[in-house]
Amino acid sequence: MGFVFSPAAFNLLLQELKKDFKVYAPVLLKGKGRFSDTDTVGYGEINKIEDVVFDSKSYFSPKETFYPINQTLFYFTEDEYREPKIDPKGIVVFLRSCDIHAVQRLDKIMLENGPAPDYYYKQLRDKLKFILMDCPLSFDSCFCVSMGTNRTDNYSASIRPENGSYLCHVQEDINGLFASFGQPQEVTPLYVTENKITVNVPANLDLSAIIDHPIWQEYGRRCVSCGRCNTSCPTCSCFTMQDIFYQDNPKCGERRRVWASCQIDGFTDMAGGHSFRREQSQRMRFKVLHKVYDFKERFGIHMCVGCGRCDDVCPEYISFSRCVNKLAEAVQEVK
Ligand code: SF4
Ligand code: SF4
Helix, strand or coil: CEEEECHHHHHHHHHHHCCCEEEEEEEEECCCCCCCCCCEEEEEECCCHHHCCCCCCCCCCHHHHCCCCEEEEEEECCCCEECCCCCCCEEEEEECHHHHHHHHHHHHHHHHCCCCCCHHHHHHHCCEEEEEECCCCCCCCCCHHHHCCCCCCCCCEEEEEECCEEEEEECCCHHHHHHHHCEECCCCCCCCCCCCCCCCCCCCCCHHHHCCCHHHHHHHHHCCCCCHHHHHCCCCCCEEEEEEECCCCCCCEEEEEEECCCCCCCCCECHHHCECCCCHHHHHHHHHHHHHHHHHHHHCCCCCCCCCHHHHHCCCCCCHHHHHHHHHHHHHHHC
């Protein structure tokens, strides 16, 4: 079923929705850009549909709305601990097809990769509903078509602005609000069918043949280990633990988990001074092969969804899509 909304009608829907849900979407973050006095687009809570940025890709991914950058797991004193209270509201997120596929990748790691699901992830994930943002046109760095993530049926409703109205295809009418505020109309979501960038992910990769290939040294020389590619990636899930002791009473505190990056120094450090990947070239090799080789070996789908954010944010202009294509060339070379 489909509906058309005037901006005023959609805002009435939003006000009702916000009684039971926190509603997040890509918004303009004033002054938060990479350079001083520049803006960027990231995720934030919206109050009206005009807050949503439809015509740019968000610099950060939607994952921070349900997998926080910094999350308190419990508070402790000398002899007891307590979990933080959870906001009873659900979470509605506006996101694109590639990002919905990315949530599926996070689910694999956080819910299926071990004997029990991640308790804290599951608490927020269970509250999540998707509003699919139509993608009529590809952005410059996207390669979702190559990764097969340009289409999805996994959403409650879709949305696109058109001629001053908002068109929604609805699969799950949350609280009956779409039917209450919209006018019925046939709507089909629009998907990207072609990107400027095509990526050839090498199939049947022989690890022993490319493990010492010079491309890793080349990327190792260029990468400055800033970790931006990880923090902007919708599929990266690594975190580290921090125990914070309060200054006014050092016997009390809280344990937090904080996003981590496999590209920065110290990520693989272990007791006794051991470290698995000291060289930056080893870290690049690990990241690339994790995204387009070993995740698929384990879960049957590639980890990378082709959103292109890592290309957009890298200060060294390292292109992940180009890197994967170079890997494909290297695989042919050594055959
Ligand atoms: S590796 Fe890059 S292109 Fe692939 S999902 Fe992560 S940020 Fe997007
Ligand atoms: S964003 Fe670029 S420079 Fe920074 S860690 Fe990633 S690949 Fe290296």
